[in-house]
Amino acid sequence: MTPDGHNRTRTRVGALFLAAGAIALAGCGTRTAGAGDAAEPPAPSVTSSVSPSVDYAARAAEAVARHDALFPAIAARCKDAATGATAAASPGATAGGLPADPEAGKYAENHAYKQQARLTPEARCRGDAHAARIRAAMAGGSGGKGAPHTVDEVRALLTGLGYGFDAGGVYGSGAVNVSFVLSVPESGPCVTGRPGPPLTVEAHGVYVEGGCLEPRGGH
Structure with a gap:
Protein backbone atom coordinates (compact mmCIF):
# COMPACT_ATOMS: atom_id res chain seq x y z
CA MET A 1 0.00 0.00 0.00
CA THR A 2 1.24 3.42 -0.90
CA PRO A 3 1.88 6.08 1.73
CA ASP A 4 -1.12 7.98 0.46
CA GLY A 5 -3.33 4.89 0.98
CA HIS A 6 -2.07 4.50 4.57
CA ASN A 7 -2.83 8.13 5.30
CA ARG A 8 -6.37 7.87 3.94
CA THR A 9 -7.00 4.72 6.01
CA ARG A 10 -5.76 6.38 9.23
CA THR A 11 -7.91 9.39 8.49
CA ARG A 12 -11.06 7.26 8.09
CA VAL A 13 -10.33 5.29 11.29
CA GLY A 14 -9.75 8.49 13.23
CA ALA A 15 -12.99 9.94 11.99
CA LEU A 16 -14.84 6.82 13.12
CA PHE A 17 -13.31 7.08 16.60
CA LEU A 18 -14.22 10.76 16.82
CA ALA A 19 -17.83 10.05 15.81
CA ALA A 20 -18.12 7.24 18.37
CA GLY A 21 -16.75 9.53 21.08
CA ALA A 22 -19.22 12.24 20.20
CA ILE A 23 -22.11 9.79 20.44
CA ALA A 24 -20.88 8.57 23.82
CA LEU A 25 -20.54 12.10 25.14
CA ALA A 26 -23.98 13.01 23.88
CA GLY A 27 -25.49 10.08 25.77
CA CYS A 28 -23.60 10.76 29.00
CA GLY A 29 -25.88 11.85 31.84
CA THR A 30 -29.02 11.04 29.86
CA ARG A 31 -31.25 8.37 31.40
CA THR A 32 -34.34 6.88 29.89
CA ALA A 33 -36.86 5.70 32.49
CA GLY A 34 -37.40 2.01 32.26
CA ALA A 35 -40.39 -0.05 33.30
CA GLY A 36 -38.98 -0.56 36.79
CA ASP A 37 -38.06 3.05 37.39
CA ALA A 38 -40.27 5.19 39.61
CA ALA A 39 -41.42 8.48 38.15
CA GLU A 40 -40.09 11.52 39.94
CA PRO A 41 -42.78 13.33 41.96
CA PRO A 42 -43.83 16.73 40.67
CA ALA A 43 -42.50 19.77 42.47
CA PRO A 44 -44.79 20.71 45.37
CA SER A 45 -46.94 23.71 44.69
CA VAL A 46 -46.97 26.39 47.36
CA THR A 47 -50.42 27.64 48.23
CA SER A 48 -51.38 30.00 51.00
CA SER A 49 -54.52 29.23 52.97
CA VAL A 50 -55.73 31.99 55.25
CA SER A 51 -58.55 31.07 57.60
CA PRO A 52 -61.29 33.67 57.59
CA SER A 53 -61.46 35.60 60.84
CA VAL A 54 -64.55 35.17 62.98
CA ASP A 55 -66.57 38.34 63.47
CA TYR A 56 -67.72 37.82 67.05
CA ALA A 57 -69.38 41.23 67.23
CA ALA A 58 -71.53 40.35 64.22
CA ARG A 59 -72.44 36.98 65.75
CA ALA A 60 -73.43 38.64 69.02
CA ALA A 61 -75.59 41.15 67.15
CA GLU A 62 -77.30 38.33 65.26
CA ALA A 63 -78.00 36.50 68.55
CA VAL A 64 -79.53 39.63 70.07
CA ALA A 65 -81.69 40.05 66.97
CA ARG A 66 -82.98 36.48 67.39
CA HIS A 67 -83.69 37.21 71.07
CA ASP A 80 -82.43 52.65 74.31
CA ALA A 81 -80.05 50.92 76.71
CA ALA A 82 -76.46 52.02 76.20
CA THR A 83 -74.29 49.47 74.41
CA GLY A 84 -70.57 49.08 74.57
CA ALA A 85 -70.19 51.84 77.17
CA THR A 86 -69.18 51.40 80.78
CA ALA A 87 -69.83 47.84 81.88
CA ALA A 88 -72.02 47.42 84.92
CA ALA A 89 -70.80 44.89 87.43
CA SER A 90 -72.94 41.87 88.11
CA PRO A 91 -73.91 41.06 91.70
CA GLY A 92 -70.97 39.36 93.32
CA ALA A 93 -68.53 40.40 90.58
CA THR A 94 -65.29 42.02 91.63
CA ALA A 95 -63.83 45.18 90.15
CA GLY A 96 -60.36 43.63 90.10
CA GLY A 97 -57.61 43.30 92.66
CA LEU A 98 -57.72 41.90 96.18
CA PRO A 99 -58.77 43.72 99.37
CA ALA A 100 -56.04 45.31 101.44
CA ASP A 101 -57.04 43.27 104.53
CA PRO A 102 -54.99 40.01 104.34
CA GLU A 103 -57.85 37.88 105.68
CA ALA A 104 -60.34 39.46 103.30
CA GLY A 105 -57.85 39.02 100.48
CA LYS A 106 -57.45 35.33 101.31
CA TYR A 107 -61.22 34.88 101.40
CA ALA A 108 -61.59 36.64 98.03
CA GLU A 109 -58.87 34.49 96.50
CA ASN A 110 -60.44 31.27 97.80
CA HIS A 111 -63.83 32.27 96.37
CA ALA A 112 -62.59 33.65 93.05
CA GLY A 140 -99.38 35.39 90.19
CA GLY A 141 -99.25 31.91 88.78
CA SER A 142 -99.73 31.08 85.12
CA GLY A 143 -103.02 30.34 83.36
CA GLY A 144 -105.10 31.00 86.47
CA LYS A 145 -103.11 28.56 88.57
CA GLY A 146 -101.52 29.35 91.89
CA ALA A 147 -97.85 30.15 92.35
CA PRO A 148 -95.60 27.20 91.48
CA HIS A 149 -93.83 25.39 94.28
CA THR A 150 -92.68 22.00 93.04
CA VAL A 151 -89.91 21.22 90.55
CA ASP A 152 -92.44 20.15 87.92
CA GLU A 153 -94.57 23.27 88.41
CA VAL A 154 -91.59 25.62 88.13
CA ARG A 155 -90.30 23.82 85.05
CA ALA A 156 -93.72 23.93 83.39
CA LEU A 157 -94.11 27.66 84.10
CA LEU A 158 -90.68 28.56 82.74
CA THR A 159 -91.12 26.38 79.67
CA GLY A 160 -94.47 28.04 79.00
CA LEU A 161 -92.76 31.44 79.18
CA GLY A 162 -90.34 30.40 76.44
CA TYR A 163 -87.25 29.54 78.48
CA GLY A 164 -85.19 26.45 77.83
CA PHE A 165 -82.61 24.79 80.02
CA ASP A 166 -79.63 24.33 77.74
CA ALA A 167 -77.46 26.11 80.29
CA GLY A 168 -79.29 25.34 83.51
CA GLY A 169 -82.23 23.51 85.01
CA VAL A 170 -84.70 23.22 87.88
CA TYR A 171 -83.37 21.70 91.07
CA GLY A 172 -84.85 20.37 94.28
CA SER A 173 -86.98 17.51 95.52
CA GLY A 174 -90.71 17.95 95.20
CA ALA A 175 -91.38 21.32 96.82
CA VAL A 176 -88.24 21.32 98.98
CA ASN A 177 -85.35 23.67 98.21
CA VAL A 178 -86.61 24.30 94.68
CA SER A 179 -84.48 26.63 92.56
CA PHE A 180 -83.86 27.26 88.88
CA VAL A 181 -81.01 28.46 86.71
CA THR A 200 -86.31 35.65 94.54
CA VAL A 201 -85.33 36.07 90.89
CA GLU A 202 -82.21 37.90 89.69
CA ALA A 203 -80.11 38.30 86.57
CA HIS A 204 -76.32 37.98 86.50
CA GLY A 205 -73.41 37.30 84.20
CA VAL A 206 -71.94 33.88 83.55
CA TYR A 207 -69.42 32.58 86.04
CA VAL A 208 -65.80 33.04 85.08
CA GLU A 209 -65.41 29.25 85.09
CA GLY A 210 -68.27 29.00 82.60
CA GLY A 211 -72.02 28.55 82.66
CA CYS A 212 -74.89 30.00 84.69
CA LEU A 213 -74.85 27.45 87.51
CA GLU A 214 -72.73 28.50 90.48
CA PRO A 215 -69.64 26.31 90.51
CA ARG A 216 -68.83 24.22 93.54
CA GLY A 217 -65.33 23.97 94.90
CA GLY A 218 -62.50 26.33 95.50
CA HIS A 219 -59.44 25.99 97.66
Missing part, protein backbone atom coordinates in the same frame (compact mmCIF):
# COMPACT_ATOMS: atom_id res chain seq x y z
CA ASP A 68 -85.60 40.37 70.16
CA ALA A 69 -87.76 38.40 67.73
CA LEU A 70 -88.66 35.96 70.52
CA PHE A 71 -89.28 38.65 73.18
CA PRO A 72 -90.39 41.87 71.41
CA ALA A 73 -91.67 43.52 74.60
CA ILE A 74 -88.29 43.17 76.29
CA ALA A 75 -86.54 44.29 73.11
CA ALA A 76 -88.63 47.47 73.09
CA ARG A 77 -87.92 48.08 76.77
CA CYS A 78 -84.15 47.81 76.30
CA LYS A 79 -83.96 49.48 72.90
CA TYR A 113 -64.30 30.74 91.28
CA LYS A 114 -67.63 32.38 92.19
CA GLN A 115 -66.85 35.55 90.26
CA GLN A 116 -69.25 36.47 87.48
CA ALA A 117 -68.62 38.18 84.18
CA ARG A 118 -69.61 41.81 83.96
CA LEU A 119 -72.72 42.79 82.02
CA THR A 120 -72.97 45.60 79.53
CA PRO A 121 -75.81 48.06 80.17
CA GLU A 122 -77.82 46.43 77.37
CA ALA A 123 -77.31 42.92 78.81
CA ARG A 124 -78.14 44.22 82.30
CA CYS A 125 -81.40 45.73 81.03
CA ARG A 126 -82.28 42.54 79.18
CA GLY A 127 -81.52 40.33 82.18
CA ASP A 128 -83.44 42.51 84.65
CA ALA A 129 -86.43 42.59 82.29
CA HIS A 130 -86.50 38.80 82.07
CA ALA A 131 -86.10 38.49 85.84
CA ALA A 132 -89.07 40.83 86.37
CA ARG A 133 -91.14 38.88 83.83
CA ILE A 134 -90.43 35.56 85.56
CA ARG A 135 -90.98 37.04 89.02
CA ALA A 136 -94.40 38.37 88.03
CA ALA A 137 -95.42 35.03 86.53
CA MET A 138 -94.32 33.12 89.62
CA ALA A 139 -96.03 35.52 91.99
CA LEU A 182 -81.32 29.40 83.05
CA SER A 183 -79.68 31.36 80.29
CA VAL A 184 -81.87 33.84 78.42
CA PRO A 185 -82.45 32.27 74.98
CA GLU A 186 -80.02 33.29 72.23
CA SER A 187 -78.32 36.22 73.95
CA GLY A 188 -78.08 35.68 77.71
CA PRO A 189 -77.48 36.66 80.46
CA CYS A 190 -78.26 34.22 83.28
CA VAL A 191 -81.37 34.32 85.46
CA THR A 192 -81.44 32.49 88.79
CA GLY A 193 -84.29 32.22 91.28
CA ARG A 194 -86.34 30.41 93.90
CA PRO A 195 -90.13 30.24 94.14
CA GLY A 196 -89.77 30.81 97.87
CA PRO A 197 -90.97 31.90 100.17
CA PRO A 198 -89.46 34.37 99.77
CA LEU A 199 -89.67 34.57 95.97
Whole structure:
Protein backbone atom coordinates (compact mmCIF):
# COMPACT_ATOMS: atom_id res chain seq x y z
CA MET A 1 0.00 0.00 0.00
CA THR A 2 1.24 3.42 -0.90
CA PRO A 3 1.88 6.08 1.73
CA ASP A 4 -1.12 7.98 0.46
CA GLY A 5 -3.33 4.89 0.98
CA HIS A 6 -2.07 4.50 4.57
CA ASN A 7 -2.83 8.13 5.30
CA ARG A 8 -6.37 7.87 3.94
CA THR A 9 -7.00 4.72 6.01
CA ARG A 10 -5.76 6.38 9.23
CA THR A 11 -7.91 9.39 8.49
CA ARG A 12 -11.06 7.26 8.09
CA VAL A 13 -10.33 5.29 11.29
CA GLY A 14 -9.75 8.49 13.23
CA ALA A 15 -12.99 9.94 11.99
CA LEU A 16 -14.84 6.82 13.12
CA PHE A 17 -13.31 7.08 16.60
CA LEU A 18 -14.22 10.76 16.82
CA ALA A 19 -17.83 10.05 15.81
CA ALA A 20 -18.12 7.24 18.37
CA GLY A 21 -16.75 9.53 21.08
CA ALA A 22 -19.22 12.24 20.20
CA ILE A 23 -22.11 9.79 20.44
CA ALA A 24 -20.88 8.57 23.82
CA LEU A 25 -20.54 12.10 25.14
CA ALA A 26 -23.98 13.01 23.88
CA GLY A 27 -25.49 10.08 25.77
CA CYS A 28 -23.60 10.76 29.00
CA GLY A 29 -25.88 11.85 31.84
CA THR A 30 -29.02 11.04 29.86
CA ARG A 31 -31.25 8.37 31.40
CA THR A 32 -34.34 6.88 29.89
CA ALA A 33 -36.86 5.70 32.49
CA GLY A 34 -37.40 2.01 32.26
CA ALA A 35 -40.39 -0.05 33.30
CA GLY A 36 -38.98 -0.56 36.79
CA ASP A 37 -38.06 3.05 37.39
CA ALA A 38 -40.27 5.19 39.61
CA ALA A 39 -41.42 8.48 38.15
CA GLU A 40 -40.09 11.52 39.94
CA PRO A 41 -42.78 13.33 41.96
CA PRO A 42 -43.83 16.73 40.67
CA ALA A 43 -42.50 19.77 42.47
CA PRO A 44 -44.79 20.71 45.37
CA SER A 45 -46.94 23.71 44.69
CA VAL A 46 -46.97 26.39 47.36
CA THR A 47 -50.42 27.64 48.23
CA SER A 48 -51.38 30.00 51.00
CA SER A 49 -54.52 29.23 52.97
CA VAL A 50 -55.73 31.99 55.25
CA SER A 51 -58.55 31.07 57.60
CA PRO A 52 -61.29 33.67 57.59
CA SER A 53 -61.46 35.60 60.84
CA VAL A 54 -64.55 35.17 62.98
CA ASP A 55 -66.57 38.34 63.47
CA TYR A 56 -67.72 37.82 67.05
CA ALA A 57 -69.38 41.23 67.23
CA ALA A 58 -71.53 40.35 64.22
CA ARG A 59 -72.44 36.98 65.75
CA ALA A 60 -73.43 38.64 69.02
CA ALA A 61 -75.59 41.15 67.15
CA GLU A 62 -77.30 38.33 65.26
CA ALA A 63 -78.00 36.50 68.55
CA VAL A 64 -79.53 39.63 70.07
CA ALA A 65 -81.69 40.05 66.97
CA ARG A 66 -82.98 36.48 67.39
CA HIS A 67 -83.69 37.21 71.07
CA ASP A 68 -85.60 40.37 70.16
CA ALA A 69 -87.76 38.40 67.73
CA LEU A 70 -88.66 35.96 70.52
CA PHE A 71 -89.28 38.65 73.18
CA PRO A 72 -90.39 41.87 71.41
CA ALA A 73 -91.67 43.52 74.60
CA ILE A 74 -88.29 43.17 76.29
CA ALA A 75 -86.54 44.29 73.11
CA ALA A 76 -88.63 47.47 73.09
CA ARG A 77 -87.92 48.08 76.77
CA CYS A 78 -84.15 47.81 76.30
CA LYS A 79 -83.96 49.48 72.90
CA ASP A 80 -82.43 52.65 74.31
CA ALA A 81 -80.05 50.92 76.71
CA ALA A 82 -76.46 52.02 76.20
CA THR A 83 -74.29 49.47 74.41
CA GLY A 84 -70.57 49.08 74.57
CA ALA A 85 -70.19 51.84 77.17
CA THR A 86 -69.18 51.40 80.78
CA ALA A 87 -69.83 47.84 81.88
CA ALA A 88 -72.02 47.42 84.92
CA ALA A 89 -70.80 44.89 87.43
CA SER A 90 -72.94 41.87 88.11
CA PRO A 91 -73.91 41.06 91.70
CA GLY A 92 -70.97 39.36 93.32
CA ALA A 93 -68.53 40.40 90.58
CA THR A 94 -65.29 42.02 91.63
CA ALA A 95 -63.83 45.18 90.15
CA GLY A 96 -60.36 43.63 90.10
CA GLY A 97 -57.61 43.30 92.66
CA LEU A 98 -57.72 41.90 96.18
CA PRO A 99 -58.77 43.72 99.37
CA ALA A 100 -56.04 45.31 101.44
CA ASP A 101 -57.04 43.27 104.53
CA PRO A 102 -54.99 40.01 104.34
CA GLU A 103 -57.85 37.88 105.68
CA ALA A 104 -60.34 39.46 103.30
CA GLY A 105 -57.85 39.02 100.48
CA LYS A 106 -57.45 35.33 101.31
CA TYR A 107 -61.22 34.88 101.40
CA ALA A 108 -61.59 36.64 98.03
CA GLU A 109 -58.87 34.49 96.50
CA ASN A 110 -60.44 31.27 97.80
CA HIS A 111 -63.83 32.27 96.37
CA ALA A 112 -62.59 33.65 93.05
CA TYR A 113 -64.30 30.74 91.28
CA LYS A 114 -67.63 32.38 92.19
CA GLN A 115 -66.85 35.55 90.26
CA GLN A 116 -69.25 36.47 87.48
CA ALA A 117 -68.62 38.18 84.18
CA ARG A 118 -69.61 41.81 83.96
CA LEU A 119 -72.72 42.79 82.02
CA THR A 120 -72.97 45.60 79.53
CA PRO A 121 -75.81 48.06 80.17
CA GLU A 122 -77.82 46.43 77.37
CA ALA A 123 -77.31 42.92 78.81
CA ARG A 124 -78.14 44.22 82.30
CA CYS A 125 -81.40 45.73 81.03
CA ARG A 126 -82.28 42.54 79.18
CA GLY A 127 -81.52 40.33 82.18
CA ASP A 128 -83.44 42.51 84.65
CA ALA A 129 -86.43 42.59 82.29
CA HIS A 130 -86.50 38.80 82.07
CA ALA A 131 -86.10 38.49 85.84
CA ALA A 132 -89.07 40.83 86.37
CA ARG A 133 -91.14 38.88 83.83
CA ILE A 134 -90.43 35.56 85.56
CA ARG A 135 -90.98 37.04 89.02
CA ALA A 136 -94.40 38.37 88.03
CA ALA A 137 -95.42 35.03 86.53
CA MET A 138 -94.32 33.12 89.62
CA ALA A 139 -96.03 35.52 91.99
CA GLY A 140 -99.38 35.39 90.19
CA GLY A 141 -99.25 31.91 88.78
CA SER A 142 -99.73 31.08 85.12
CA GLY A 143 -103.02 30.34 83.36
CA GLY A 144 -105.10 31.00 86.47
CA LYS A 145 -103.11 28.56 88.57
CA GLY A 146 -101.52 29.35 91.89
CA ALA A 147 -97.85 30.15 92.35
CA PRO A 148 -95.60 27.20 91.48
CA HIS A 149 -93.83 25.39 94.28
CA THR A 150 -92.68 22.00 93.04
CA VAL A 151 -89.91 21.22 90.55
CA ASP A 152 -92.44 20.15 87.92
CA GLU A 153 -94.57 23.27 88.41
CA VAL A 154 -91.59 25.62 88.13
CA ARG A 155 -90.30 23.82 85.05
CA ALA A 156 -93.72 23.93 83.39
CA LEU A 157 -94.11 27.66 84.10
CA LEU A 158 -90.68 28.56 82.74
CA THR A 159 -91.12 26.38 79.67
CA GLY A 160 -94.47 28.04 79.00
CA LEU A 161 -92.76 31.44 79.18
CA GLY A 162 -90.34 30.40 76.44
CA TYR A 163 -87.25 29.54 78.48
CA GLY A 164 -85.19 26.45 77.83
CA PHE A 165 -82.61 24.79 80.02
CA ASP A 166 -79.63 24.33 77.74
CA ALA A 167 -77.46 26.11 80.29
CA GLY A 168 -79.29 25.34 83.51
CA GLY A 169 -82.23 23.51 85.01
CA VAL A 170 -84.70 23.22 87.88
CA TYR A 171 -83.37 21.70 91.07
CA GLY A 172 -84.85 20.37 94.28
CA SER A 173 -86.98 17.51 95.52
CA GLY A 174 -90.71 17.95 95.20
CA ALA A 175 -91.38 21.32 96.82
CA VAL A 176 -88.24 21.32 98.98
CA ASN A 177 -85.35 23.67 98.21
CA VAL A 178 -86.61 24.30 94.68
CA SER A 179 -84.48 26.63 92.56
CA PHE A 180 -83.86 27.26 88.88
CA VAL A 181 -81.01 28.46 86.71
CA LEU A 182 -81.32 29.40 83.05
CA SER A 183 -79.68 31.36 80.29
CA VAL A 184 -81.87 33.84 78.42
CA PRO A 185 -82.45 32.27 74.98
CA GLU A 186 -80.02 33.29 72.23
CA SER A 187 -78.32 36.22 73.95
CA GLY A 188 -78.08 35.68 77.71
CA PRO A 189 -77.48 36.66 80.46
CA CYS A 190 -78.26 34.22 83.28
CA VAL A 191 -81.37 34.32 85.46
CA THR A 192 -81.44 32.49 88.79
CA GLY A 193 -84.29 32.22 91.28
CA ARG A 194 -86.34 30.41 93.90
CA PRO A 195 -90.13 30.24 94.14
CA GLY A 196 -89.77 30.81 97.87
CA PRO A 197 -90.97 31.90 100.17
CA PRO A 198 -89.46 34.37 99.77
CA LEU A 199 -89.67 34.57 95.97
CA THR A 200 -86.31 35.65 94.54
CA VAL A 201 -85.33 36.07 90.89
CA GLU A 202 -82.21 37.90 89.69
CA ALA A 203 -80.11 38.30 86.57
CA HIS A 204 -76.32 37.98 86.50
CA GLY A 205 -73.41 37.30 84.20
CA VAL A 206 -71.94 33.88 83.55
CA TYR A 207 -69.42 32.58 86.04
CA VAL A 208 -65.80 33.04 85.08
CA GLU A 209 -65.41 29.25 85.09
CA GLY A 210 -68.27 29.00 82.60
CA GLY A 211 -72.02 28.55 82.66
CA CYS A 212 -74.89 30.00 84.69
CA LEU A 213 -74.85 27.45 87.51
CA GLU A 214 -72.73 28.50 90.48
CA PRO A 215 -69.64 26.31 90.51
CA ARG A 216 -68.83 24.22 93.54
CA GLY A 217 -65.33 23.97 94.90
CA GLY A 218 -62.50 26.33 95.50
CA HIS A 219 -59.44 25.99 97.66
